[in-house]
Every structure is written in C-alpha cells, then in structure tokens.
Amino acid sequence: MQTQLATQVTPELRERFSTAKKVLVLTGAGVSAESGVPTFRGGGTSAVWKGMPFDVISSAQMVERDLPAVWEWFDYRRGVLNQVEPNPAHYVIASWQDRFPEFTLVTQNVDGLHRRAGSRNPIELHGSMWHARCIDCHARFEIPRIGLRPNDCMSCGDRLRPDVVLFGETLPPGAFELAFEVATQCDFCLVVGTSGLVYPAAGLPEIAKQAGAYLCEVNPERTPLSDLCDVLLTGKAGELLPRLN
Ligand code: BJW
Secondary structure, three states: OOOEEEOOOOHHHHHHHHOOOEEEEEEOHHHHHHHOOOOOOOOOOOOEEOOEEHHHHOEHHHHHHOHHHHHHHHHHHHHHHHOOOOOHHHHHHHHHOOOOOEEEEEEOOOOOHHHHOOOOOOEEOOEEEEEEEEOOOOOEEEOOOOOOOOOEOOOOOOEEEEEEOOEOOOOOOOHHHHHHHHHOOOOEEEEEOOOOOOOOHHHHHHHHHHOOOEEEEEEOOOOOOHHHOOEEEEOOHHHHHHHHO
16 A cells, blocks of 8 residues: 655544544654754754764763763753753643543653653653663662752662663663554554654554554654555644644
8 A cells, every 4th residue: 555645634544543542652853853852863963962973972882981971961961851842742642642542652752751741651662861770780760850860879879871772772671562562452553753763663663554553654754664654744743743633
C-alpha cells in the first residue's frame, strides 16, 4: 500500500483515530521543536557543544573520559529547558490519555516536557535529563530544579551521571520491552517528530504495522519510516496534532 501524503487531517484519518481503541504515540525531538528546544539532526549549530558533535559529548566514552564536561552540557540544556514551555502538541497528547480505552506515550525525549504538559506515565526510552544515576550502584535521584543537582550518590557516595541513554548504551531495563509489547497490540500508531534513525526506538512503528495497526507520521520532512506509514501528515506537530481532535 502507498503512503498517503496530506497537509490536513483527512476524513479517513479522523475516522481511524476517533474509533481507535489502543493508541500508541511515539515522539522524538521534533515534538519539542516548537517549544524552542533544538532537535539533534535539525541542522544549524545546535547539535554541537563547544566544538563537539552531540554524539561525542553524549557518549558513554565521554562519561568515562570527562564526566564534568558531560554534566556541563546537561546543566546547560536544563537551563535552556527552564526558559521554555510545553507546546500544543505536548498538551493534546496529554489529553488523549483520558480519551482512549488504552493509550501509551513512548518518547525518546529526555527533556521532561511531556510530563510538564500532564502526561502521567510516558515510557521514557532514553531516560530523563531531570534524573541523575550513580555510576556504581545505579541509584536514581531526581534533579528537582536548576541548582539542586546532587553531587554524589546518597546511597554509596560514588559519582553521579545523567540518567540518560547515551550512544552505545542500553536502554533502561524493561522500557523497550514494555514499548514493544504495546506496539504489538495497538491499533493506531502515531509517529511524531522523529527522524527514525535511532534504534531500537525506530523499530517500534514497524512492529505496530506488522501487528496490523494503522500508522500515521507527523513530520515536516520525510523520514526512513515514511514509506511504512499509511499516511504522512506533512507539517508541524503543534499545528497538526490538535486538529486530529
Ligand atoms: C518536527 C518538527 C515539528 C522538526 N513537528 N516534527 C540497529 C540498527 C542500526 C544501529 C543500531 C541498531 N540498534 C542499535 C543501534 C546503535 C544505535 C543507533 O541507533 N545508531 C544509529 C544512529 C545508527 N543505538 C544505540 O546506541 C541505542 N542503544 C542500544 O541499542 O543499546 C543496545 C546496544 C548496545 C551496544 C551496541 C549495540 C546495541 C541507544 C540510543 C540512545 C540515543 N541517545 C540519544 C542521545 C540522548 C542523550 C542526549 O540527549 O544528549 O537520544 S541520540 C538522540 O537521537 C537522542 C534522541 O532521543 C535520538 C532520536 O532522535 P530524534 O528524536 O528522532 O530527533 P532528531 O533530531 O533526529 O529528529 C527530529 C525530527 O523532528 C526530524 O525528523 C524533523 O524533521 C522533525 N521535526 N520540527 C514535527 N515542529
């Protein structure tokens, strides 16, 4: 079947969405773009920190080599997040959790904006910038506000690192397994603002498709996932998602 291209919500899409029973929404950095959070692969200079590409500074090797630099990078990004608000896409996604019999939000984002918009239990596949984790005993600590980042582990005293999944690292235990399970059971899968390049998250839409779900992608650009989708809604999430209601 060919992917249908649309810039507006079509009657078929609205009908499919409104009659769905088990909805899975997978989001990526693009859902936060209209809040002013830079995407990773959106061009410009945003994905470079002090001359280092983000896949260098956001890497397991850098945690070993220069943990203070990694903290500096994440402290800077939490500072940016402090200045921004969730946008209409975050809010409408949060509203859907009470609309469908079964609804799951799976996000690759570590910015916490879905929670700030009211999403109760997002599966945060790549962790959260608002948590630190002990490099030794793996105890997790919330970073409630800027300036309140704990320095050392309160359980064992060892060093803390951002509780974020960096390149080459494994996802938090159980998170992908849960997302996988939901993908095999959903009847409608909405893929929003992701370049579809990073696995295993990028594999979820195909799992949903194989299980028979209707797939809709919302993105201003085509991605490697577009051909898999039933419909590609071309445009910005903050403008298009509220129109699905
Ligand atoms: C808009 C918009 C608007 C703009 N509205 N849309 C299978 C095949 C190949 C490789 C692998 C594989 N399995 C594993 C790998 C390796 C690797 C990987 O996938 N590499 C590929 C890049 C080649 N994966 C991993 O390493 C993962 N670990 C793992 O699998 O562990 C097991 C294992 C271990 C060891 C060896 C092998 C396996 C971990 C991945 C962790 C990713 N971490 C990051 C960084 C987080 C830290 C930080 O924040 O600094 O997570 S990478 C970065 O990419 C971040 C994102 O969550 C992730 C996805 O990016 P996303 O969200 O798609 O954003 P962008 O910027 O790419 O795209 C934005 C999109 O929005 C664009 O399409 C725009 O058009 C769109 N947009 N405005 C709607 N208004």
